[in-house]
Structures are given as structure tokens and as C-alpha cells.
Amino acid sequence: MSSDIRFTDFKSDKQPTWCPGCGDFGTMNGMMKALAETGNDPDNTFVVAGIGCSGKIGTYMHSYALHGVHGRALPVGTGVKMARPDIEVMVAGGDGDGYSIGAGHFVHAVRRNVDMTYVVMDNRIYGLTKGQASPTSREDFETSTTPDGPKQPPVNPHALALASGATFIAQSFSSDALRHQEIIQKAVEHDGFGFVNVYSPCVTFNDVDTYDYFRDSLVDLKETDHDPTDRGDAKDVILDSEKEHQGVIYQNEESVPYHEQHGVDEDMSVIPDGAPEGATDLVREFY
Amino acid sequence: MAADFNWAVGGEAGDGIDSTGKIFAQALSRAGRHVFTSKDFASRIRGGYTAYKVRTSVDKVQSVVDRLDVLIALTPRTIEENLDELHEGSVIIYDGERTTMQDVEIPGEMTGIDVPLKRLAEEAGGAIMRNVVALGAACEVAEFPIENLDSALEKRFADKGQKLVDNNKEAARAGRSYVGEEYDHEFDYDLETTDEDYVLLNGDEAIGMGAIAAGCRFYAGYPITPATDVMTYLTGRIERYGGHVVQAEDELSAINMALGAARGGARSMTATSGPGIDLMTETFGLIATSETPLVICNVMRSGPSTGMPTKQEQGDLNQMLYGGHGEVPRFVLAPTTIDECFWKTVEAFNLAEKYQLPVYLTADLSMAVTEQTFSPDTFDMDAVEVDRGFVVDEADIDGHMSDSGGFQPHEITDDGVSPRAFPGTADGAHMSTGLEHDEQGRRTEDTEMRVAQVDKRNQKVETAREREDWSPREFGDADADTLVITWGSNEGALAEAVEMLDDEGLDVRVLSVPYVFPRPDLTDDVEAAENVVVVECNEQGQFADLVEHDVLARVDRVNKYNGVRFKADELAAEIKATLAEGAEA
Numbered sequence: 001m002s003s004d005i006r007f008t009d010f011k012s013d014k015q016p017t018w019c020p021g022c023g024d025f026g027t028m029n030g031m032m033k034a035l036a037e038t039g040n041d042p043d044n045t046f047v048v049a050g051i052g053c054s055g056k057i058g059t060y061m062h063s064y065a066l067h068g069v070h071g072r073a074l075p076v077g078t079g080v081k082m083a084r085p086d087i088e089v090m091v092a093g094g095d096g097d098g099y100s101i102g103a104g105h106f107v108h109a110v111r112r113n114v115d116m117t118y119v120v121m122d123n124r125i126y127g128l129t130k131g132q133a134s135p136t137s138r139e140d141f142e143t144s145t146t147p148d149g150p151k152q153p154p155v156n157p158h159a160l161a162l163a164s165g166a167t168f169i170a171q172s173f174s175s176d177a178l179r180h181q182e183i184i185q186k187a188v189e190h191d192g193f194g195f196v197n198v199y200s201p202c203v204t205f206n207d208v209d210t211y212d213y214f215r216d217s218l219v220d221l222k223e224t225d226h227d228p229t230d231r232g233d234a235k236d237v238i239l240d241s242e243k244e245h246q247g248v249i250y251q252n253e254e255s256v257p258y259h260e261q262h263g264v265d266e267d268m269s270v271i272p273d274g275a276p277e278g279a280t281d282l283v284r285e286f287y
Numbered sequence: 288m289a290a291d292f293n294w295a296v297g298g299e300a301g302d303g304i305d306s307t308g309k310i311f312a313q314a315l316s317r318a319g320r321h322v323f324t325s326k327d328f329a330s331r332i333r334g335g336y337t338a339y340k341v342r343t344s345v346d347k348v349q350s351v352v353d354r355l356d357v358l359i360a361l362t363p364r365t366i367e368e369n370l371d372e373l374h375e376g377s378v379i380i381y382d383g384e385r386t387t388m389q390d391v392e393i394p395g396e397m398t399g400i401d402v403p404l405k406r407l408a409e410e411a412g413g414a415i416m417r418n419v420v421a422l423g424a425a426c427e428v429a430e431f432p433i434e435n436l437d438s439a440l441e442k443r444f445a446d447k448g449q450k451l452v453d454n455n456k457e458a459a460r461a462g463r464s465y466v467g468e469e470y471d472h473e474f475d476y477d478l479e480t481t482d483e484d485y486v487l488l489n490g491d492e493a494i495g496m497g498a499i500a501a502g503c504r505f506y507a508g509y510p511i512t513p514a515t516d517v518m519t520y521l522t523g524r525i526e527r528y529g530g531h532v533v534q535a536e537d538e539l540s541a542i543n544m545a546l547g548a549a550r551g552g553a554r555s556m557t558a559t560s561g562p563g564i565d566l567m568t569e570t571f572g573l574i575a576t577s578e579t580p581l582v583i584c585n586v587m588r589s590g591p592s593t594g595m596p597t598k599q600e601q602g603d604l605n606q607m608l609y610g611g612h613g614e615v616p617r618f619v620l621a622p623t624t625i626d627e628c629f630w631k632t633v634e635a636f637n638l639a640e641k642y643q644l645p646v647y648l649t650a651d652l653s654m655a656v657t658e659q660t661f662s663p664d665t666f667d668m669d670a671v672e673v674d675r676g677f678v679v680d681e682a683d684i685d686g687h688m689s690d691s692g693g694f695q696p697h698e699i700t701d702d703g704v705s706p707r708a709f710p711g712t713a714d715g716a717h718m719s720t721g722l723e724h725d726e727q728g729r730r731t732e733d734t735e736m737r738v739a740q741v742d743k744r745n746q747k748v749e750t751a752r753e754r755e756d757w758s759p760r761e762f763g764d765a766d767a768d769t770l771v772i773t774w775g776s777n778e779g780a781l782a783e784a785v786e787m788l789d790d791e792g793l794d795v796r797v798l799s800v801p802y803v804f805p806r807p808d809l810t811d812d813v814e815a816a817e818n819v820v821v822v823e824c825n826e827q828g829q830f831a832d833l834v835e836h837d838v839l840a841r842v843d844r845v846n847k848y849n850g851v852r853f854k855a856d857e858l859a860a861e862i863k864a865t866l867a868e869g870a871e872a
């Protein structure tokens with residue numbers, strides 16, 4: 001593939017219909033830049049998008065892509081990568097898509113450690129359906145379906161990932177463009193399942209988890225003595241309910257991705273025009 | 288037709304019934320005899336009883352009958368459960384030293400053969416071989432050369448070492464000699480051997496083998512009876528051909544993984560049963576609108592809900608035809624025999640790729656867990672053809688671009704089939720989506736484009752209707768007044784029932800339909816017949832409804848939904864009774 005790929009090559013000719021100011025613009029820009037920066041091009045990239053405002057990303061980016069069923073993006077990405085280890089796979093969706101309807105898949109995708117990137121555009125709200133509580137909404141966040149707040153603790157996706165055996169856990173913020181891109185890039189480069197939760201504010205339905213809130217409260221782990229290779233350090237950051245963090249929270253440098261564990265390294269799209277060689281052995285086994 | 292011989296081993300779960308039965312079936316197959324096996328689960332009283340039954344003949348056998356000649360009974364209940372099938376000449380082999388069998392009574396005129404299975408097994412090297420002692424005893428009773436059993440034991444235990452193989456052979460001989468010495472008796476059975484070469488396999492295995500033959504490289508599934516055997520068959524085998532099996536966290540995931548692999552360009556499949564089909568239905572519309580070729584195998588079992596998970600039924604036909612919101616073009620294939628499970632799987636992959644849509648491949652419990660013998664050339668791998676349909680590469684992608692230079696995976700064409708480009712193909716990048724889309728795959732709500740895309744997807748079905756062969760299988764008397772129609776696994780029992788009816792002077796024509804959608808037009812056949820009977824394993828007569836709908840005429844129905852497959856003799860009687868009722872009315 002050519003090396004003169006620019007990030008705009010990953011832009012489709014569809015104009016985004018996100019609300020002006022939506023965090024998803026920044027999230028997507030960072031993803032496109034990270035893909036271009038890591039030497040990928042649209043023809044060797046597969047983006048799987050969830051359903052939600054966030055899921056529209058599949059339409060606004062240019063690559064091979066699938067925009068599927070609400071909550072099932074990770075299994076699709078898993079299938080693409082297993083069939084095509086040669087293709088760069090990036091999965092993106094919302095907090096509802098990933099941690100509510102798709103929560104079961106999240107846990108198992110983390111465990112499987114397939115070599116792909118998972119970007120959750122976390123706005124702590126259901127944007128597309130016009131403002132209901134999401135699994136990451138605050139306990140007292142008032143919405144049309146939770147007039148007094150959900151009165152349940154939000155899901156801690158990083159903790160869920162760590163408990164499920166994640167090899168890469170990170171947090172970024174869509175409006176900190178450089179850091180966001182850098183963190184996504186690390187996830188892409190990671191040998192295994194690169195999970196990045198991105199604070200991607202919804203300016204229309206969430207007046208609590210705003211740009212100002214994140215700008216004021218985020219602590220960059222790069223500026224602390226945090227050691228991302230240390231699981232204990234990671235645990236402390238993840239369970240610290242006082243602060244919001246950005247950066248790579250955890251990375252297992254010895255991560256062995258699924259395809260290496262299982263020896264799945266062939267391009268499965270190439271098959272002979274008859275039964276594969278040696279297929280008759282299968283018949284003899286039944287003798 | 289040569290006399291057939293019916294044998295069974297029964298006991299409790301944990302008694303090693305399956306593997307004992309399989310060894311005997313394999314021995315018969317290796318002796319050049321035809322075999323048809325079935326599994327019996329508790330039907331009366333309480334759970335816990337299980338049996339493996341073998342029907343064998345030097346001629347082809349393709350169904351079960353209500354008759355049992357030799358029974359190895361490990362529990363008293365095994366005898367109770369089979370009273371209807373046992374007859375005066377039956378022989379029951381049991382271990383009178385087993386606590387539960389001490390007071391067992393052998394009914395009526397039957398012959399009881401009391402063999403100290405456990406004691407003889409211990410002498411040969413371990414109590415675990417007591418069932419093999421019983422197999423040796425059965426060889427003596429049925430005059431079946433024990434060398435054939437040796438051969439099956441070698442196959443079964445080869446990877447566990449020669450010592451174990453030898454011990455088992457010795458255990459079998461101990462059983463045989465014991466009967467020879469203690470029972471100075473002539474039995475009615477004499478199992479001849481032939482020089483024929485047979486393979487023995489069940490429907491799930493045939494589907495798995497068909498998948499590999501067809502170039503399937505990716506399988507994702509979630510365990511469920513009776514589809515699990517497809518997955519266990521593929522595991523460890525598909526890898527030898529460059530493929531991979533994933534056990535997903537649920538069926539929602541399994542079908543989406545399979546979809547992902549298919550988008551990657553792999554021939555891909557999943558298999559499940561009723562409850563799993565419910566979950567997978569979520570993704571059906573997406574497969575259809577994104578025009579992704581995918582084979583979804585549904586091995587039906589008794590429903591609704593958890594129903595009777597280890598029992599037979601063909602109750603999912605409507606679900607497969609109509610499941611999912613919106614209008615979803617799909618094909619439904621229903622192989623009618625075990626060997627056809629192989630060929631229809633190959634066909635399912637070709638159809639899926641030629642028409643870029645989901646293809647249901649449906650079998651059912653009775654076919655999935657039933658083994659049958661076939662000549663090895665039934666599965667002639669040289670006859671397998673792979674047609675990947677309309678796939679474009681770098682060289683010919685140019686002709687399929689929009690004015691603005693985007694690849695058009697949903698191009699409007701005369702036959703409805705559009706070009707497919709696999710990831711990695713230069714200039715082929717495109718979006719696939721469950722949203723309505725334009726030719727490039729971009730979301731649209733344009734009224735004209737909406738209609739064009741719906742029509743295009745349906746055009747593929749019309750094209751396939753014309754281009755492909757959807758004929759039913761036909762046997763019996765072509766000129767008979769009575770036409771019996773069936774679909775799926777009832778064919779074998781029906782074929783034998785027709786012979787029985789023929790012996791009684793009743794001519795019947797049978798159409799066995801392997802295609803549910805698109806399906807053959809049976810109008811002329813139905814109109815030409817005086818009596819039409821549709822046979823199926825469900826209560827509502829779902830296929831009969833389709834026939835009535837297609838032909839605009841009423842048909843008679845034979846339905847069974849007690850969880851047990853049709854037996855040939857029973858089916859012959861049912862058909863006669865239905866015709867008699869029709870005559871009275």
C-alpha cells in the first residue's frame with residue numbers, strides 16, 4: 001500500500017450530521033489520523049460501527065466498513081479479523097452500544113484479545129434516541145427516563161476490562177486532539193485488543209459531562225508517575241472515583257494476540273474452486 | 288430384501304451406552320453391512336434411560352422399525368422401555384450379578400442370557416470393559432464374526448495404546464465364550480458379512496464435512512443440542528484446511544462473527560437450534576440488506592421455548608421463512624437424507640455467494656444424531672464445485688464505480704446480483720449497512736432508491752428461481768393416484784413405508800422436497816393426484832399450509848409431534864388410515 005496516505009483519505013464524501021460541537025467530530029478525526037499515521041489505508045482497513053450517533057462514524061469514514069446491529073459491533077470485528085489477519089480492524093460505538101446492549105460481548109472480546117482496536121465514544125447518554133440514561137450516566141443524572149437519576153452506580157468500563165483480562169486499557173478526551181490521537185495510535189499498535197474509552201461530549205443532551213467538566217477534571221497520566229505496565233497501578237487509577245484520568249492506564253507488553261495463540265494467520269478469502277486438497281481424508285475417517 | 292436385524296444397548300446415562308453402541312455399529316459397517324442407528328431417550332416414567340439402537344441388513348436401511356431382536360439391558364428399565372418392540376424370538380443379554388438386575392424377569396417366550404459382564408471384564412483387565420464383554424456375547428448370539436468387532440475396537444482405542452486394544456479384544460472373547468459354553472442354544476440370527484466398503488456418519492458430521500469440502504473457513508457457534516456435533520466435528524478438522532472455529536459467548540455473537548468473517552471474504556457459517564435461531568434472527572435483516580453470503584444451519588429440535596431438547600420436531604419452518612422484522616429475502620434448504628446433508632451444505636455455500644444472501648440449511652434432531660452407512664464415493668470430493676458468484680478484483684473493479692468514483696456493492700443490475708469486493712481490494716472500500724442505502728452502500732431515504740434496492744434484492748430470488756434447479760426428489764409409482772409429499776428427514780421412513788404399501792397392493796407416488804424456499808411448484812402434481820397427503824413432524828402442518836397456499840387446494844395431513852421420528856411401519860399405517868378416512872368422508 002502506498003505510504004503517502006493522508007488522514008483525509010479516510011473521510012467519506014458524506015457530510016457528518018452530528019450536532020455542531022458534538023465530541024464525535026474530534027473522536028473521529030483522531031481515529032483517522034491514527035490510522036493514517038500507522039501506515040494504513042482505506043482499502044486495507046475495516047471499520048465496524050455500532051448503532052447510535054457514534055455509530056454514524058462508519059458512514060463518515062471511508063474504508064471497508066460495516067454498520068450493523070445495535071450492540072454487536074465487537075463480534076463482527078472479531079469475525080473480520082479472524083478471516084483477515086492482514087486487515088486493520090477498528091470497532092467504534094457508543095457507551096450504550098458497548099456497555100449496555102453489547103456488554104456481554106465486551107467482556108468476551110476483551111478476554112479473546114483479538115488484535116483490533118475498540119473505541120467507545122462515551123458521552124454518558126443515549127444521544128440518538130434523544131437523551132436517556134446510559135450505563136455510564138451519573139447516579140443522579142436526570143433524564144426523560146430517569147427523572148430522579150438512575151440511582152444506580154455507573155458501569156466502570158476500565159474495571160470491567162481489567163477484570164476480564166484486558167491487555168490494553170486507555171482513556172482519552174476527544175477535544176484534546178493530540179493526546180487523543182496519540183492514545184488511539186498506541187491502541188492500534190498494541191498486539192492485541194486495544195481498548196480506548198473516549199470522553200466524547202454530547203452537547204445536546206448532557207449538560208453535566210461537558211467539555212468544561214472534562215477539561216477541568218482530567219488528570220493526564222503522562223504527567224504522573226503512573227506505570228501502565230503495572231496492573232496494581234492500573235487498578236488504583238481505575239478505582240479512583242475522585243478523579244478523571246486520560247492516558248494509557250494499562251498495557252501488558254507480553255500480550256499474545258488471539259491469532260498467535262490459535263495459529264489463525266491465513267487470508268481466508270482465498271479458496272480453491274473445488275474441495276480443498278486432502279478432503280477425501282475426511283471421508284476415510286468415517287470408515 | 289434380506290432380513291434385517293435390530294439390536295440395542297440400553298442403560299442409564301453414564302453407562303457408556305453411546306460409545307458401546309457406536310462400536311457395534313462400526314463393527315457391522317466394517318463387516319460390509321448397512322447400518323442405521325438411532326438414539327432412544329426416556330419416553331415413559333422418568334428420565335435417566337438411554338439406548339443406542341442399530342438396525343442392520345446387507346441391503347440399504349434408512350429408517351427405524353418397531354422391532355428389537357437382541358437387547359443388551361444394563362438396567363431393568365431398559366427392558367420395560369422396549370416391551371413393545373421385543374418379540375418371542377428376542378434375546379436379552381444382561382448381568383444377573385449386577386445388584387439391580389438380580390431379580391429381573393425376562394418376559395414371556397424371550398430368551399434371557401445371563402452373563403457376568405463385570406466379573407469377566409475384571410478378569411480381562413478392568414470392570415470398565417463390561418459393555419465390551421456384552422458385545423462379545425452379542426456376537427455369539429447373532430453369529431457375527433468377532434474379528435469385525437476387533438476392527439472397531441482398534442479404531443475406537445487405537446490412540447490409547449495397544450495394551451488397551453488387546454484387553455478389550457480379550458474381554459469381547461470372554462463374553463463370546465461364556466455364551467458359547469453356558470448356553471447350548473441355537474439362536475435365530477446369523478449376521479452375514481460382505482466385501483462392501485462403507486462409511487458411517489450422522490447428519491451433523493455430513494454437514495460439517497460438506498462445509499469443509501465447500502471451502503468454509505470460519506465457523507462460530509454456541510453449544511446447543513442437537514447442533515453441537517457440527518461444531519465438534521469441525522473443531523480440529525477445519526484447521527487442517529486453513530480454517531478456524533470459535534466458540535462465541537452466545538448466538539448473537541456467533542452469527543455476527545460469522546457475518547464479519549463473510550464480509551472479510553471467507554466462506555463462513557454458524558449452526559444452532561431453535562432457541563439459538565431466535566437470537567440469530569436479530570441479525571437476519573442485516574445479512575440480507577448488506578447482501579452478505581452466509582450459511583445458517585438450524586438443526587431443529589422440539590419447541591417452543593426449551594421444549595423437549597433431545598426430541599425430534601420440524602417445527603421451525605415458519606420461523607425460518609418469516610422470522611425477522613421487515614421483508615427479508617432468504618433461501619431455506621432442507622436436506623432429506625444424511626448424504627444429502629453433505630451435498631446441500633455445498634449447495635448452500637454456492638447459493639449464498641451467488642445470490643449474496645442468508646441461506647438457512649435445516650436438518651433436525653433425528654437426522655443429526657442418526658448414523659447411516661454409505662459407499663465412500665457417495666461423498667466424491669472431485670464432484671464438489673465452488674462458485675463464488677460475482678467477485679471483482681483490482682483488474683475489473685473499474686467498471687463498477689459510481690460517477691464520483693466510489694465502488695458500488697449494491698449496483699442495480701438486471702439479475703439483481705451486484706459485484707462484491709473483498710477487503711484489501713484497491714479502490715473497493717465501501718460501507719455495508721443495515722440501513723437502506725444507495726448503490727455505494729451509503730445511507731439513503733430517497734424514495735426511488737429505496738424501491739430500487741428492495742426490488743433488486745427480491746430480483747435475486749427471482750433470478751435464482753429461474754437459474755437453479757429446485758426439483759423435489761421423487762420415488763414410488765409415478766402414475767399412482769395417491770401422492771405423498773414430505774420435506775426434510777422423513778424421506779427414509781417414507782421410502783420404506785412405500786415399499787410396505789406396495790406389498791399390500793397400494794401404489795403411492797412420493798415427492799420429497801429439499802427446498803422450502805424457493806420451492807418447486809407442485810401444482811400439476813397435486814392436481815393430477817386423487818389423494819394428496821403431506822407428512823411432517825409438527826402439529827400445525829406448516830409445509831402442508833405452504834402446499835395449499837401454492838396450489839390453492841386442500842391436502843390431507845399426517846403429523847407427528849410426540850418427539851419421536853416417524854417409523855416406516857407406523858407411517859405406512861398412518862397413510863392408509865388417512866386415505867381410508869378420506870374415502871369415508
Ligand SMILES: Cc1ncc(C[n+]2csc(CCOP(=O)(O)OP(=O)(O)O)c2C)c(N)n1
Nearest residue numbers: 051052053054070094095096097126127128
Ligand atoms: C435492538 C435495538 N434497540 C434499540 C435501538 C434504539 N437505539 C438506537 S441507538 C440507541 C442507544 C444509543 O446510545 P449510545 O450507544 O450511547 O450511542 P450515542 O447515540 O450516545 O452515540 C438505542 C437505544 C436499536 N437501534 N436497536
Ligand code: SF4
Nearest residue numbers: 019022053127202203
Ligand atoms: S445528540 Fe449528542 S451525541 Fe448525538 S450528534 Fe448531537 S451532540 Fe452528538
Ligand SMILES: [Mg+2]
Nearest residue numbers: 094095123125
Ligand atoms: Mg452515548
